[in-house]
Amino acid sequence: MLLCSDNSYYTGITSNLEQRLYLHHEGLLPGYTHSRRPAHLIWNSDQMDIRDAILLEKQIKGWSRAKKEAFINGEIEELVELSIAYRDKQAGE
Secondary structure, three states: OEEOOOOOEEOOOOOOHHHHHHHHHHOOOOOOOHHHOOOEEOOOOOOOOHHHHHHHHHHHHOOOHHHHHHHHOOOHHHHHHHHHHHHHHHHHO
16 A cells, blocks of 8 residues: 555555556556655555455455554554444445
8 A cells, every 4th residue: 555645545456566666656657646646655465365465455445544544554443443333334324
């Protein structure tokens, strides 16, 4: 995950983190981060199967900012609470 200059988060996967960071930093990738540079790496994992990484990326992209920040900070209890609150809100609508 990257923190962009506009304080937004970018989530992606790659098999070559160093190269991908370079491409984002230099503006060589069109898309979300191009106009939001510089972007700084704030979370990554190299301990994941590619299939799990793809699933996690999709999941994170659907999360609220508060949930992303709880995840980044390793605040698992807060992450669970935010998930429960979201579920309860959805059930009440």
